[in-house]
Amino acid sequence: xxxxxxxxxxxxxxxxxxxxxxxxKLARYFGIRISPEALRQSMTLEFANxxxxxxxxxxxxxxxxxxxxxxxxxxxxxxxHLAQAEVIRGVEPLxxxxxxxxxxxxxxxxxxxxxxxxxxxxxxxxxxxxxxxSSDTGHRKPMPEAYxxxxxxxxxTPQECMFFGDDAKNDYDGPxxxxxxxxxxxxxxxxxxxNHISELLWTxxxxxxxxxxxxxxxxxxGTFTVDKxxxxxxxxxxxxxxxxxxxxxxxxxxxxxxxxxxxxDPSSVHVELTAHELMALLGVTVPRxxxxxxxxxxxxxxxxxxxxxxxxxxxASIAEEVGAHAAAAYIISNADWRPRNTFxxxxxxxxxxxxxxxxxxxxxxxxxxDEMNVNDxxxxxxxxxxxPLFTRSRVLSSGxxxxxxxxxxxxxxxxxxxxxxxxxxxERTFELAAEKKQVIADIIRKRMDAGQLIVGTxxxxxxxxxxxxxxxxxxxxxxxxxxxxxxxxxxxx
Numbered sequence: 299x300x301x302x303x304x305x306x307x308x309x310x311x312x313x314x315x316x317x318x319x320x321x322x323k324l325a326r327y328f329g330i331r332i333s334p335e336a337l338r339q340s341m342t343l344e345f346a347n348x349x350x351x352x353x354x355x356x357x358x359x360x361x362x363x364x365x366x367x368x369x370x371x372x373x374x375x376x377x378x379h380l381a382q383a384e385v386i387r388g389v390e391p392l393x394x395x396x397x398x399x400x401x402x403x404x405x406x407x408x409x410x411x412x413x414x415x416x417x418x419x420x421x422x423x424x425x426x427x428x429x430x431x432s433s434d435t436g437h438r439k440p441m442p443e444a445y446x447x448x449x450x451x452x453x454x455t456p457q458e459c460m461f462f463g464d465d466a467k468n469d470y471d472g473p474x475x476x477x478x479x480x481x482x483x484x485x486x487x488x489x490x491x492x493n494h495i496s497e498l499l500w501t502x503x504x505x506x507x508x509x510x511x512x513x514x515x516x517x518x519x520g521t522f523t524v525d526k527x528x529x530x531x532x533x534x535x536x537x538x539x540x541x542x543x544x545x546x547x548x549x550x551x552x553x554x555x556x557x558x559x560x561x562x563d564p565s566s567v568h569v570e571l572t573a574h575e576l577m578a579l580l581g582v583t584v585p586r587x588x589x590x591x592x593x594x595x596x597x598x599x600x601x602x603x604x605x606x607x608x609x610x611x612x613x614a615s616i617a618e619e620v621g622a623h624a625a626a627a628y629i630i631s632n633a634d635w636r637p638r639n640t641f642x643x644x645x646x647x648x649x650x651x652x653x654x655x656x657x658x659x660x661x662x663x664x665x666x667x668d669e670m671n672v673n674d675x676x677x678x679x680x681x682x683x684x685x686p687l688f689t690r691s692r693v694l695s696s697g698x699x700x701x702x703x704x705x706x707x708x709x710x711x712x713x714x715x716x717x718x719x720x721x722x723x724x725e726r727t728f729e730l731a732a733e734k735k736q737v738i739a740d741i742i743r744k745r746m747d748a749g750q751l752i753v754g755t756x757x758x759x760x761x762x763x764x765x766x767x768x769x770x771x772x773x774x775x776x777x778x779x780x781x782x783x784x785x786x787x788x789x790x791x
Contacts, residue, residue, distance in 0.1 A: 301503045303454050304396050307463030308407040315383040332359050340410040341432045351411035383416035388496025393425040398562055404428040404448045408438045440472030479505050496529045499540045508592050518588045521549040538562040559597045566655045567597050568750035573654035580626040581730045583650045602650040604643030612706050614716045616647045620706050621723025623649050629773050631660040633693050637705050658762055659753040660693045678763035728778040735774050
């Protein structure tokens with residue numbers, strides 16, 4: 299069962315901050331032993347402001363009012379302690395990914411009021427729909443009231459919730475007793491657990507592991523066993539998809555490296571796989587690609603060879619390959635064909651294009667999701683001769699093609715060797731496309747029949763329909779002159 303809500307503990311789950319060093323300093327300063335019962339009591343007390351909360355916390359652990367000097371000293375210790383808080387790696391990509399997928403996110407944490415500040419200072423509050431601190435609600439985990447308070451705030455049942463945390467009793471047993479779906483983060487012996495929160499990036503919303511160390515997957519050339527998953531740095535993951543570098547070995551023991559991608563929209567996985575297959579048919583270099591056999595398929599691609607394209611890389615020696623890639627991008631409507639997605643291996647002059655999920659989308663249609671099922675290609679094709687009336691614009695305008703070309707080619711002299719070789723590559727791809735036209739159509743029709751091709755940006759997302767296949771095949775037949783007939787090479791439109 300797909301879950302609608304993800305509930306998280308905070309400290310030890312989202313944020314690294316060990317409380318015991320502060321408590322030891324306070325115990326030494328006051329010459330006392332801080333009782334566990336006093337700490338538990340402090341977690342359910344709410345105060346008007348931070349200053350009052352600190353005074354109340356000290357009163358709870360001391361059993362008396364603290365002096366102004368004691369409060370000031372403790373405030374300094376607390377401030378230095380809270381400044382050490384840091385977001386655990388993998389947390390923000392996970393929260394962003396789940397939020398963009400439409401899940402409701404909640405926090406449920408046992409914490410005294412004085413320890414709430416880092417959560418807000420680190421900016422984590424922006425991801426959550428509901429934030430319940432025990433000091434605000436008066437209910438601590440594992441009291442059923444604590445969990446049910448979150449459910450009531452979100453108007454959901456416990457069965458619709460997943461729970462993630464590092465405390466086996468509070469974050470696993472308690473939610474499980476209410477029929478939530480908990481996953482323990484840590485090493486406690488629980489039925490469902492991960493060692494690190496970043497592993498949840500590769501866990502489905504029905505709690506199925508999509509990618510794990512020790513997992514065996516079938517590649518296009520045999521078996522691959524996962525040894526290590528190296529999550530890309532949070533800043534490198536981008537806004538949408540989740541990507542990791544995966545190390546492992548083949549069935550013969552040979553080491554292998556792949557990239558694994560989990561898409562924000564799961565249907566994009568079939569678009570990118572299809573684009574890989576079509577690009578290979580068109581004779582241009584793309585990474586090898588395959589899908590895992592999981593409820594939500596993960597795309598595996600081989601590493602691109604060479605270095606990321608840089609300004610000045612293009613010259614006559616590789617211009618033909620640039621032309622070939624330009625033609626392939628035009629045919630399959632790769633709106634994201636840019637240097638940032640292109641690798642160059644200089645010793646062989648080989649170009650490799652990556653990140654092909656934004657392919658197969660040219661015709662932007664203005665459709666009402668309330669009036670038709672935009673994910674049904676038959677519904678779109680039923681527009682018939684009225685389709686032009688619903689066509690707002692086309693991605694593959696002549697200006698867009700020209701701008702894409704100029705990202706790679708700085709030379710505008712059509713008679714130069716560089717441009718002539720570019721045009722040779724362009725023509726080569728179209729000739730091969732004409733030969734492979736039926737194979738290309740068959741691959742696309744097979745994916746269409748399976749309902750797997752959902753294309754476009756989020757605001758214009760829809761099924762790839764018969765009209766789109768017609769457009770693509772027409773580009774194969776009629777598209778070659780687009781570049782040859784461009785008489786305004788130096789004119790930017």
